[in-house]
Amino acid sequence: MDEKRLCLAHDDSLRMLRLARRCDDLVLAPAPARVLRDADGSIDPAALVAALPNELFAPTAQNPVDLRFDDDASRSGCSLVRSCPGLLRLPDDAYLEVLTAEGDPLCVCGSTVAHVLVEAGPLAMTSAAVTLGRAVGAGRLSRDAALVRLTGFAMELCGRYARDPLAPLVGDVVHDIEPVSSVRELRAFLDEPTGLHGVELARMAASYANDGSGSTMETCWYGVFCLPPRLGGAHLTRPLQNVALDWPAEAAGLVSHERMRPDFHWPRYETACEHQGGDHTSEQALEEDSRRARDYELCHIHYLPLTKKDARDVNAVTALLAQLLSIIAPYETDAFARRARRMLNDEGVCAARRVLLAQLLPPRLRWCDGDA
Template sequence: MQSTLSAQIRGEEDLMDVVLAGTDSLWLLRKARSEKDLELVAADEAPLAPTVRASNLPAIVGALPQDFRVIGPQTPLELASFSREARPCIGSVRARTILGNLPPGAFLRVNGLSGKDLRIFVEGTALTLTHMAARLAQPIKEKALTEQAAFFRLMSLASELCGTYGRDPTNPARGDCAWGVDPLCTALELKQSLAEVSGARGVRQARRAAGLVTPGSASPAESLLAMAMSLPASLGGVPFPAFQHNKALSWPQDINGLTKHRTMTPDFYWPQHSVALEYDGARHAEEDRVWEDHRRQQDYTTCGISLLCAQAEDLKSAGAIERLMRIVALQLATQEKAGFLQEVEAALLKPGSSAARATLISQLLPPNCSKTEGESQHS
């Protein structure tokens, strides 16, 4: 791969490929997911990587979105290079040299940016997660972040990459999310890509996070619930059976004409237990919304499915989540082996688990990220 990462001449002009790295890459990745005019495309071949010179900077900055941050000596642009010789020595650029093995599709091209003879790439999901893990090592070292909080933040990013929502590029913790976007990868694809990354700091933690992520979340709140119901007890999880996540249900044939919807897609569903869990952070005071909730409840009941509903109040604290987990466990217990409820209770009471859930909440839920757009799908 490395032999292809050199400048080439096409026609009479140089075609420059610029590969953003680190936080700048993640910013543009999130921006492209939230903007209809931008498109992320897997790179079929490795980007061409000539040495970036100071004279190239105006064109590069001009091609980036207008709300991209200010670039200067104190706030350099983060770029990737693929050899020490090609690494730019410019005060307004900080270069990350990538020398290890990389998987296919290691970079994504951002289409829709203005830039003549200039193509801009961002890091793909495997490198994005790996470099986030490497960056989180510094706040851990400075004791600004605990190892557990850093890992949950990494899990949060993995869930976002594999989910149908995207955090705000400039203010991911408190800004509004983009809803209904295409997942960048599946959990399996993320794990396979990370298995081929070598020689990069952070890859070990990235692989750990990818091995625990549940794909398909439609909101940060769903990611939080997925983790609470699947992570090991040492990380604040409970031993629930495997669930389907945002997958459409098939109604039984003998109830045609009784249901208001042709199909439903609950946030979480246990088919062997006929139990569904839906999260809705919005308060439905409008008459139409109340009636719609009533019809959904009727449809589930008609099909013999027990529906549990959770709202933002159920995720506001470790104690609130624990109460919700006990309610879900009671519904699942009828189809589980004897002692299931005792196992759940032991996990909930495990020393340190309540603190882990509080940390999970702090890293997963931006205060302004409500789920009015991410309601369970139905038609």
């Protein structure tokens, strides 16, 4: 059998990565070492079309698929392929292979076995940084807006959700899935002197990101809480996200839940926040909300729920942030309270918070166009 490696690049890779994360019948596995060295350019168009899901790809000469090759000599001459240059000093773990749930390659076409590979988290970050950098260079996006958006993308890679491959901004989001990377992995890759384009912006975004986000809305609130004020955030210490609480021994027989994973938990501040994303008006939902609030109280944890109305515009977000800072203030010095007041009332920070919401707030929750 003739084995071909199709190393997807840029947006085509990202679409395939998101699809693989969302589909139960697909899995992601580490790719073989030196994967580009074995990606030669003699690609059969029929095998290419058969290997790629038709819900994502319809390759034509006018709409080719982006594939990465090691050097000019190995580039494809196939009319359905746009050849991307290889990358110097590319680590062995830069790619992941998309396999069936049984662990088989995606396609066997005649005598050709087609292995479909996607950029792993760190390389996907650099590709996204290149795309956003072009938007900045063209004047379509400010550098700070690009940095906020790229931080949100890092949170998706290191989180437990995946956006829609074809409509990432407005499509349905799949939740409760395994992360494809971690902040530590992103930083380890990006801190290496690889000479990749976009690495500076990607490195900065990875330094701001956090593990464990469970939804796009959680990522938005994380930005409000933890990004620096120049990007619209309050620069709080990173919370634990969706990490199970350890109940105090004295509360073990009193709480209603065996385990709770707050969206945000600051152990130092004895404070937790949860975003109420679903329907919380039914009697059953209200009872569950009450049980959770009682459990937090029994464990001496300040509980601050986050509702859709709290994100309706920049004023509502700032009001919620002021409440959180007032809860945290007794655990900090007097200087913290003074800095918090200045940050909440600073016009420049409020303007940056509008930019943050425009980049991270899901469009369906943008109630006020003037603030999004």
